[in-house]
Amino acid sequence: MSDDEIKNSQPETEPQEAQESKVVETEPEPQELQKPELEPEPEAQPEPQPQEPEAPPVREAPVADGDELLLPRDTLLSAGIHIGTRMKTRDMEPFIYRVRPDGLFVLDVKKTDDRIRVAGKFLSRFEPSKVAVAATRLYAHEPVKKFCEVTGATPLIGRFIPGMLSNPQYPNRVDPEIIVVSDPRADAQAVKEASDVGIPIVALCSTDNEFAGVDFVIPTNNKGRRALAIIFWLLSRQVLRERGELPADQNPKVTIEDFEAKISRDDEEDT
């Protein structure tokens, strides 16, 4: 399963047959609002590539010499943060690098990297506890929990209780100034409520997401276990660095592994 890492001589074709959805100028009611809270985890493909011992030098995006990423390119790629889905939306086109021969759309890691840096700056401007992070999707629970522990943000893990943001009568209501969602589709209720009350929304978006309601996109594989761990770890690190709580050349004490969702042995796909 590493054909993705080779033969990238393919031109950046943007296959027109791929489904392109785009909200139309009517009533773009949030789709799948009534999605059950239990995710049909993981949707077939995006589970990260099994980490090959020594990933060959790959070229998933044009990279100029001297271009530095937040983590070594191989680390990012072996976690599959660039792996999208077999669908792309027009919204996500600017972040898509190419389509693989097997039909999977692949994100441009450089753009993901850029957006994580900007997201770090963005989030660091808010009071820590005023940043809420929603994670409906199972694999996002642990990464989000850790992100919140490390940065002082407010976790909204599991099913998003309707009214949590928008209903003043709701006893456990939270009152953030910005919200991060790990997937705008899985976290549609959070997106809807944040939109209703005017809270800016940062969203991890894969190739199949739309921008409706989203104010800041971080393009990434938002379904894979390892990818989510890396993204939230990097986000934590950037936030701490931007706040001046962590020197620019140092890492947080918590590791990427700590951020990773723990799953039962049966689900493991290692080796």
Add this chain to the structure above:
Amino acid sequence: MTERLPLSLTTCTSCGKPIPPGSKSTKFPCPSCGEIQIKRCEKCRKFGRNYKCPKCSFTGP
């Protein structure tokens, strides 16, 4: 809805139209430079329209 004068309306960074009070709009410091307040009207937000920071040219969402 009527207690504020149109004069006090802010305008949407994307479409340039005035944002009516009480609508589901949002505003936030430019994600990149933080120096400009980005404002997005309900429609631009809903339709995922781009906004561009007039100071640093950051383009979202």
